[in-house]
Amino acid sequence: GAGVSQSPSNKVTEKGKDVELRCDPISGHTALYWYRQSLGQGLEFLIYFQGNSAPDKSGLPSDRFSAERTGGSVSTLTIQRTQQEDSAVYLCASSLASGGTWAQYFGPGTRLLVL
Amino acid sequence: AQSVAQPEDQVNVAEGNPLTVKCTYSVSGNPYLFWYVQYPNRGLQFLLKYITGDNLVKGSYGFEAEFNKSQTSFHLKKPSALVSDSALYFCAAQDTGFQKLVFGTGTRLLVSP
Numbered sequence: 001g002a003g004v005s006q007s008p009s010n011k012v013t014e015k016g017k018d019v020e021l022r023c024d025p026i027s028g029h030t031a032l033y034w035y036r037q038s039l040g041q042g043l044e045f046l047i048y049f050q051g052n053s054a055p056d057k058s059g060l061p062s063d064r065f066s067a068e069r070t071g072g073s074v075s076t077l078t079i080q081r082t083q084q085e086d087s088a089v090y091l092c093a094s095s096l097a098s099g100g101t102w103a104q105y106f107g108p109g110t111r112l113l114v115l
Numbered sequence: 116a117q118s119v120a121q122p123e124d125q126v127n128v129a130e131g132n133p134l135t136v137k138c139t140y141s142v143s144g145n146p147y148l149f150w151y152v153q154y155p156n157r158g159l160q161f162l163l164k165y166i167t168g169d170n171l172v173k174g175s176y177g178f179e180a181e182f183n184k185s186q187t188s189f190h191l192k193k194p195s196a197l198v199s200d201s202a203l204y205f206c207a208a209q210d211t212g213f214q215k216l217v218f219g220t221g222t223r224l225l226v227s228p
Contacts, residue, residue: 004158006158031214033214033215033216035216042218042219042220042221043205043207043216043218043221045215045216045217048214048215050214056214056215058215059215091158091159093159098214101147101166103149103161103164104149104161104216105161106151106158106159106160106161107158108156108157108158109157109158
């Protein structure tokens, strides 16, 4: 079946602009995660959604970052007033349910470059 | 706090030889442990996981990993390496009660012909 898809695959933006990154999880997966991969910081957790529960936002680096998940499926990660340090690959993952017994499956990522 | 260590930035092995990529973890409870592989300009691909039970876990592409509780390790192994195994490998841990994965810094595996 189809895996996790993300769009755009690449995004170049100017410092100070807002960007939106989209994630389509695997159909039927109730849990959705966002991670960031950068040279300096490695792979970092950003935010987690599970069903209708309040999201775990503990990994968001600043209030410029926000995410939503509409209808329990598609998720959008928004970065406002982008900074050069936001340049990274943003990875989305989904799992059948929450909890470690279910593996997280990752999308190909969105490579963000802030000039 | 949870943490995962991958002590080797790079592992070099000749094709046909066995390979080991090391991982140690630190979690407060019983860990869930994972290995992922990343090819250039691609996302992470799930290889295998340890939840409970047999300490030797078998995964995709002939890879396996051995859970050792006393050494808090979860090393990735393959009996015979292929050139196509060359990639970046990440070990990850998830503490029971938490949802996020904590990743190691990654180990680049280079298999030479």
